[in-house]
Amino acid sequence: MLAQEVIRRKRDGLALSEAEIDMFVAGLVSGAWSEGQCAAMAMAILLRGMSAKETVALTKAMTRSGQVMDWSGLDLSGPVLDKHSSGGVGDKVSLMLAPIVAACGGYVPMVSGRGLGHTGGTLDKLESIPGYQIAPDTELLRKTVQTAGCAIVGQSADLAPADRRLYAIRDVTATVESMALITASILSKKLAAGLQGLVMDVKVGNGAFASTMEQARELAHSLVHVANGAGLPTRAWITDMNQVLGDSCGNALEVREAVEFLAGARQEPRLLEVTLALGTELLQLGGLAKDGDHGLRLAGDALHSGRALQHFGRMVHALGGPADFCERYTSYLSAAPVQQIVKAPRAGWVQAMQTRDIGLIVIALGGGRQRVIDRIDARVGLSNMVQLGQHVEVGDTLAVVHAADASAALEAQQNLLGLIEIGDQPVTPRSPMVERVGNGAEAALRLNW
Incomplete structure (x- = not known):
């Protein structure tokens, strides 16, 4: 053939x-x-x-292209759980959610990826931490999960190796948005990780791969059906991506925001809502919470008590990062040499932003890849991002550009001004939690694996 x-x-x-x-x-x-x-x-x-049958076959083939993790020998005291996002701009939820779940008694071996298209990648963010090993061997991965409760890493050479190559190809060939390829890519890694529960964050809006609710629902149901049919209890939330999530986008900048979020110093409300809602789902899936209210209380306490920050610090150190990273993160995270404030040209309320194009600004600054071989500048990006519905006066900060040189900063500043719409009418911010895809689909499909 x-x-x-x-x-x-x-x-x-x-x-x-x-x-x-x-x-x-x-x-x-x-x-x-x-x-x-x-x-x-x-x-x-x-x-x-691809038909449902083809997608299932592709997912199965990619899962068995390498090893499948087995956690039974570690005598873990809680369930093995994970979360995955379909990708967004400023989406650093994984960095906080994994240690929150760990602090509640779960174990999170989170196999993450690099940036795709206009979205940032969790691994690219973590590589801004000096010494952090995104590709530990199996022994170190297992030890980290056992001792820190979570390990956010990349695919090892023998974990779904077919996806490893296809993932990089999709990023530079404008094929990121394929529902079948997204489903197979995500689930092959998750099934190979030996999970007992999974929650999916499917983004929808002008900064997501799924720009419409129809697309988002198609992807969410595809993921939930295939995963549950394979014996992996899975739920999904469709969440809003019509604006940057949190107030920064860019690798080191997002790690900084995540640490400050876990420390309680900086918790943008939409980012907090998404993180706690997804954490609540995972705690219920793993049997650690009896219902949503209980799960929310557990997740909130893990965050506000500082236990989640401790688990994040343990994970960073176990995977080769500094032992005092959470205490001295500003010393360890590199800063861009040029920082330029983008000022509001008029007074009014922030009506809308072109989120995908904002993500492309970060890539143009050097914070993402245009080719597989491109190196990422972890320092660059945007911080202090304005939020939808926020009122600004002339000269107020819309964002701060972090760039490698003055010309790049000026170009980003000029481009960003055209991507944030300010109007005369107040705008009521909406919840980022749009729609839940859960139990009704969990028993709908049983596949012969």
């Missing part, structure tokens, strides 16, 4: 057989499929789509 013939079948809108999908995945791992062939297949899948 020739690779080009398999690509041709999908290009022409035909359903692929399990054998053809297995061949594609095997080619990803072995290198038998070239970069061009893998990119062509990704584009054909994006344009032609």
